[in-house]
Amino acid sequence: GEEVAQTPKHLVRGEGQKAKLYCAPIKGHSYVFWYQQVLKNEFKFLISFQNENVFDETGMPKERFSAKCLPNSPCSLEIQATKLEDSAVYFCASSPGLRRSGEKLFFGSGTQLSVL
């Protein structure tokens, strides 16, 4: 598709429940990124993929967070045993590449996760 599609738009979970977020990148884009926006202006990088391979997971809290990008499926971000502090907007972005100037990021509209 021509846009990054994220689902669901909103997700409400009780503390301790599992949350799963989905992202379909733009067709032909090799890179997928997940970011967490807590409060209004604090973005945190979580993980990136190059096709179906983990490219950079330096931002990922590994105890409860996991992510996958499998062929012919939307990418997913899963949070086991959610905590209150996981409440945030989770943005997915895709890009055709990293190295060449002009390779901008294309963002999805985000999933608002509320943990109660």
Added chain:
Amino acid sequence: KNEVEQSPQNLTAQEGEFITINCSYSVGISALHWLQQHPGGGIVSLFMLSSGKKKHGRLIATINIQEKHSSLHITASHPRDSAVYICAVRFTGTASKLTFGTGTRLQVTL
């Protein structure tokens, strides 16, 4: 410590004014992005820079690698430019991780 600072935090301008938003970073980078986040939350990537200057419509982005500084300029500002503008950098030696500034909230009034 790898840091990104933006100024100003908030900016109010009248329609037609020339606007400058600044971004400074602490150590060497391989790429710098300017992003626009609309009041509804959607994010648009405006520019990706590694050197020099780029222009798109009324928007101009410049970067000075030696001074570790970038500016985003908006000429002939319009109320529809009202948004949060965010600078994000990929520090040298990091694979893909972006470090974000805290954003500049721009309000353009009639």
